[in-house]
Amino acid sequence: MKYNNPVLRGYADPDVLLYDGVYYLYATSYHIKDGYEVYSSTDLQNWENHGNCMAPEPWGLKKGFWAPDVKEHNGKFYMLATVDGHLGLCMADSPLGPFVPQNGFLLEKTIDGHIFFVGEDMYIYYASWREGHKYAIWGCKMNPDHLTPD
Secondary structure (H helix, E strand, C coil): CCCCCCCCCCEEEEEEEEECCEEEEEEEECCCCCCCEEEEECCCCCCEEEEECECCCHHHCCCCEEEEEEEEECCEEEEEEEECCEEEEEEECCCCCCEEECCCCCEECEEEEEEEEECCEEEEEEEECCCCCCCEEEEEEECCCCCCEC
């Protein structure tokens, strides 16, 4: 099968989730400034835009939506979102969203978060330059609620 690049123009930092036989793409967008668009595809060539999948103004922030990461676990969809240099967790009941911000943001001066699960344990890793931390890749285990760092 032949693929042409770019798959979609005007996007960066893509994350693709395969769920129930469908691929869902989330990315930094130059098309919208207030969230993340979600696309779906069954063949990785033809993509359908489902619009903005993010609830408005997460944590009171309005700009700088970068590098989302989405994982499914036990029927819930978790998104680590970077908004204006703040990393926060959002949840949805569908891969199409809406992804609703949980609590306050997790970390400031932090970007490019990723989620992974080991059994029921959730971990995140991210780039950060917070007070008292050198600019580096950091990680932590999340509490059993999957909403707060351990």
